[in-house]
Amino acid sequence: MQALLARRNIVAVGIIVFAILPTFANAYIVFVANLALMYILLSVGLNMLLGYAGQLAFPNAALFGVGAYTSGLLRLEFDLPYWITLPAGAAFATLIGLAIALPALRLRGLYLALATIAFAQAALWVFGHWNSVTYGGAGFRVPPMDFSPLPLDPSTGIYYLSLIIVLVAVPLGWNIVRSRIGRAWVALRESEVAAETLGIDLTLYKAYAYVISGLYAGTAGALFSALLGIVTPESFDLFQVIVHFCMVIVGGIGSLWGGVLGAVILVGLLEVLRTFRDLQEIAFGGLLLFTVLVVPGGAIAMIKRYLPGWNEPLRRIGKKR
Amino acid sequence: MLAYLLMSGIATGALYAMVAIGLVLVYRSTGHINFSHGELFMFGGFIAYTFFVILGVPYFLSLILAVIGGFVLGVLSDRAVYRPLIKAPPLTMVLATVGFSFFLKGIARYFWGSMEGGDYVAFPAAMDPSPIPIGSINVFPQQLLILAGAIVFVVGFTIFFRMTRAGKMMQATSENPTAAYLSGIRVERVYTLTWGAGSAIAAAAAVLMAPMTLLSPDVGFQLLLKAFAATVLGGLGSMPGAIVGGLLVGILESLGGGYIHSGVQDVSAFIVIIIVLVLRPAGLFGVRNIRDT
Numbered sequence: 001m002q003a004l005l006a007r008r009n010i011v012a013v014g015i016i017v018f019a020i021l022p023t024f025a026n027a028y029i030v031f032v033a034n035l036a037l038m039y040i041l042l043s044v045g046l047n048m049l050l051g052y053a054g055q056l057a058f059p060n061a062a063l064f065g066v067g068a069y070t071s072g073l074l075r076l077e078f079d080l081p082y083w084i085t086l087p088a089g090a091a092f093a094t095l096i097g098l099a100i101a102l103p104a105l106r107l108r109g110l111y112l113a114l115a116t117i118a119f120a121q122a123a124l125w126v127f128g129h130w131n132s133v134t135y136g137g138a139g140f141r142v143p144p145m146d147f148s149p150l151p152l153d154p155s156t157g158i159y160y161l162s163l164i165i166v167l168v169a170v171p172l173g174w175n176i177v178r179s180r181i182g183r184a185w186v187a188l189r190e191s192e193v194a195a196e197t198l199g200i201d202l203t204l205y206k207a208y209a210y211v212i213s214g215l216y217a218g219t220a221g222a223l224f225s226a227l228l229g230i231v232t233p234e235s236f237d238l239f240q241v242i243v244h245f246c247m248v249i250v251g252g253i254g255s256l257w258g259g260v261l262g263a264v265i266l267v268g269l270l271e272v273l274r275t276f277r278d279l280q281e282i283a284f285g286g287l288l289l290f291t292v293l294v295v296p297g298g299a300i301a302m303i304k305r306y307l308p309g310w311n312e313p314l315r316r317i318g319k320k321r
Numbered sequence: 322m323l324a325y326l327l328m329s330g331i332a333t334g335a336l337y338a339m340v341a342i343g344l345v346l347v348y349r350s351t352g353h354i355n356f357s358h359g360e361l362f363m364f365g366g367f368i369a370y371t372f373f374v375i376l377g378v379p380y381f382l383s384l385i386l387a388v389i390g391g392f393v394l395g396v397l398s399d400r401a402v403y404r405p406l407i408k409a410p411p412l413t414m415v416l417a418t419v420g421f422s423f424f425l426k427g428i429a430r431y432f433w434g435s436m437e438g439g440d441y442v443a444f445p446a447a448m449d450p451s452p453i454p455i456g457s458i459n460v461f462p463q464q465l466l467i468l469a470g471a472i473v474f475v476v477g478f479t480i481f482f483r484m485t486r487a488g489k490m491m492q493a494t495s496e497n498p499t500a501a502y503l504s505g506i507r508v509e510r511v512y513t514l515t516w517g518a519g520s521a522i523a524a525a526a527a528v529l530m531a532p533m534t535l536l537s538p539d540v541g542f543q544l545l546l547k548a549f550a551a552t553v554l555g556g557l558g559s560m561p562g563a564i565v566g567g568l569l570v571g572i573l574e575s576l577g578g579g580y581i582h583s584g585v586q587d588v589s590a591f592i593v594i595i596i597v598l599v600l601r602p603a604g605l606f607g608v609r610n611i612r613d614t
Contacts, residue, residue, distance in 0.1 A: 056412050103599045109411050110354050110557075111598055114549055118594035121546060125588045238542060242423050249416060278430035278538075285423025292417045293405050 006309025007257060014264075018163055022156050030159055034227055036267040037162040038220045043247040043259035044173045045216025050245075051254035052177055053209035054189030056109060057116040059100050060244050062123035063214045065236030067093040067221025069127060069134060072142040072231040082145045082161070082226065089222030090215055097214020101207045108192075120241065127233035139232030142225050154226075162223050169216060174256055181208055186254075239281065243270060246284045250291050252300030255312055261299055324458045326579040327572060332464040332533075334571020335471035339526035340544050341551035341563035342478065343519030349495040349558050350515045353414045357398060357422035358523060359545025363538060364425060365391040365524020366531045367433050370444055380448075384470075384528045391524025392517040399516035404509065422541070429538040440538060444531035463532050470529045474522055475564065481518075491515055547574075550590040553597050556604030565605065 018037070022030050046060050071089030074080050080088075100119055107115055128137045147157035176182055184205040188195040196202055225231050243266070251262020266284075273280045291298060304310045340362055347355045355361075369387035372378040378386065402421050406414055436442050448466070452459035482488040493501040494511040502508045526544075527536075534540070548563075550570045555562025570590060578586030597604060 050412075054412065056415055103595070107598060107602065110415070111602055113411075113415055114354070114553060115595055115598045118546070118549070118591040118598075122588060122591040122595070125584075125591070129584050129588075239423070242419065245416060245419065278427045278434055281423045281427030281430065283427075285420045285425070285427060288420030289402065289417055289424060290420075292413055292420065293402075296413070 003308065005307050008309065011257075015167070022159055027155065030155065031227070032267060032271050034155075034159045034162055034223075035271070036264050037159075037166045038223050038227065039243075039247060039263035039267050040166050040260050041169055041216050041220040041223075042244050043251065043263040044170055044256060045213040045220070046244050047248050047254070047256055047259040048173065048177065048185070048216075049209045049213040050248060051259070052182060052189065053185040053206060055104075055206065055209060056113045057100075057104060057210075058113065058120050058241055059097065059104075059116050059210070060213065060217045061236050061238070061240040062120040063093045063097055063217040064221040064224070064240065064244075065123060065127055065233075066096050067218030068225040068231050068236070069221075070218075071222035072140065072225035073133070075142050075145075075225075076140055079143070082147070086161075086219070086222045086226075089225070090218040093218020093221060094211055094215045097210045097217070098207065100214075101210035104210065105203050105206050117238075120238070124233055124237055127236065134233075137233060139230060142229050142231060144229060145226050158223065158226050162227075165219060165223070169219070170256075170260065173216070176212065177256055181205065185209060189254075239284075242281075242284050242288065246288045246291075249288055250298055252298030255298070255300045257310070257312065258298050258300030261303075265299075322579065324456075326575045328458060328460055328464060330572035330575030331568060332467045332571070333530075333575065334568035335468055336526045336530050336567075337544070337547045337551045337571050338564045338567025339471055339474060339529075340523050340548040341555070341567045342475070342560065343523045344545075344548050344552055345558060345560055345563045346491075346515055346519045348552070349560075350491060350498075351403065351512060353403070353411060353418075355398075355403075355516070355519070356415060356418040356545070357402070357425060358519065358548065359541030359543070360422045360425035360429070361391060361394055361398065361520040361541075362523035362527045362544050363429060363536075363541030364394055364527075365520070366444070366527030366536045366540070367429055368524065369528040369531065370433065370442060370536055374442075374445065384525065387524045387528045388521045391527075392521040394524075395517040395520025396513055398520070399513045403512065403516060407509075407512075422545075426538050426541065433536075434538055441535040442537070444536050446532045450532075461533070463529075467529045467533070470525065474525050478518075478522060487511075487514060491518075546594075547571075547590045550593040550597075552604075553594050554604055556606035559604065559606040562604055562606035 018033060021033050025033070042060065042064060049055050049057060049060070067089040070092040071085040074085045074088055100116065104112055104115060127134050144154040145158060147154065150157065152160070177185070184195065184200045187198060187200055188202055188205060192202055224235070247262040247266050248259045249262070250266060251260065252258025269283060270280065273283060295301065300310070340358070344355065344358050347353065347358070365387045368390040369383040372386050373380055373383040398421060402417050403414075406417055430440065433442060434440050446463060448462050450462065452461050453465075482492065490501070490506045490511050491514065493504070493506060494508050498508050501511070547570055548567070551566035552563050553566070554569060555564070555566030570593060573593065574586050574589045577589045
């Protein structure tokens with residue numbers, strides 16, 4: 001019985017459910033599932049930076065916004081097809097991620113947190129005030145994606161596009177964290193001095209963490225602008241950061257699959273409380289605090305304790321960091 | 322124009338300095354930055370709003386009640402967040418305090434957010450708001466009150482810190498917690514007092530600021546960023562640095578907003594943080610990292 005609940009089986013069932021969902025669920029459920037796919041990308045990207053490389057940085061929501069603005073504006077102003085706007089959004093966010101990495105590489109711990117929070121707020125200010133390009137605080141509407149010649153309506157098209165991207169991105173992330181790069185991240189997270197002694201180029205591998213998480217966040221942002229059809233600055237404020245953090249922490253920091261689970265579960269909570277900003281803040285803030293205080297390993301630590309087949313390499317289980 | 326901008330810059334800068342003092346106080350004694358400090362500030366403002374506007378208590382009494390409320394809230398947040406995680410690394414503490422800050426913000430929005438329609442509530446002026454001409458410039462009475470209040474609180478706080486037994490215990494703990502513990506100081510109680518005192522002074526700043534601006538659940542985070550800029554500019558962990566940094570950020574903002582563009586006012590704090598951290602992380606007063614974070 002327990003073997004049936006191994007990760008391999010759960011993931012397989014998850015993929016099948018996501019794949020056939022549009023055939024029986026209504027449009028709203030498909031929309032929420034699509035949001036879940038997008039948050040999986042964000043969570044996997046943030047987990048690499050925060051959980052694996054141990055960099056206490058807040059740029060993700062801003063890079064998410066950069067991806068959304070870039071792809072949305074290209075679609076709106078130049079009427080480009082999705083196979084150009086999507087990679088362009090992802091690429092530009094990756095580039096900005098690299099640009100943050102350069103100063104951020106000098107900073108550690110609290111200083112890094114402060115600098116990246118300032119960056120996130122500055123980016124938000126640019127979204128809201130660069131009226132001639134970003135349409136200011138009111139934002140702009142994005143024309144729906146056109147999937148011709150494929151016979152897909154826009155929402156189904158975006159759904160399957162997101163699913164395909166997730167099916168590429170999550171295994172890619174899983175391979176990255178188990179590769180030389182992932183091992184280097186964990187080493188430098190545990191001790192920068194020890195990692196350097198082992199011949200790990202700290203600057204290079206930290207830069208990898210920023211760039212890769214920027215790529216994931218930018219891709220998610222590009223999907224977000226197409227999915228919602230409207231881009232406004234407040235979609236990328238600090239609350240968005242909290243949502244991403246919550247997904248990573250509640251799922252299990254430093255565990256890729258934990259982050260995926262956290263994203264899928266918490267999208268439900270986010271949607272239920274959609275119209276109640278105050279309750280969203282109480283729920284997500286409280287959940288983040290509760291998890292850090294009571295279950296530091298997140299949900300995945302519980303799962304690993306009771307179910308076989310969920311083990312991951314390079315992962316300390318349930319230990320306070 | 323210049324004199325007017327300087328005056329308003331100094332007044333807001335004094336507020337930033339007050340918020341920054343609480344941040345530095347907690348950082349010096351615990352080695353952690355309290356990311357929920359802005360929300361403690363915001364709560365202080367709403368406590369005063371409840372007494373002053375809803376219950377009709379006089380302004381100065383509301384100020385004192387808000388300071389007491391802020392102290393209690395600081396003590397509670399020490400018990401709820403800091404004490405259980407006392408040995409945790411910075412990453413955990415940042416996540417916990419960020420989570421706590423949103424928890425508080427949500428609660429404030431729930432109770433006070435929809436009071437006057439939108440998220441903002443107006444805090445009426447404590448006294449006749451018409452400007453007083455001093456020399457060639459007009460000064461708002463509330464600005465003078467802010468300055469007077471800031472001076473009273475900072476001086477009072479310095480006396481407390483330097484002269485009283487509790488203040489000396491706080492200093493000793495921040496110098497060396499182990500040695501303080503060995504000489505019979507109950508270090509954990511000192512931490513509790515530190516959180517309470519920092520939060521109380523933030524609450525006072527909020528009550529002084531509220532009549533000049535509007536009060537909203539989101540105001541805490543804005544002030545937190547300004548206080549970050551002040552502490553980073555002055556040198557993280559330096560008390561005089563926090564005061565000078567706060568004033569400088571206030572003046573910079575006011576001049577930038579007046580001479581360059583009004584939008585600069587919002588963004589100058591972030592620019593200060595980024596530039597200082599990249600070029601000179603030790604800040605103006607060059608305090609070395611108390612604890613390697």
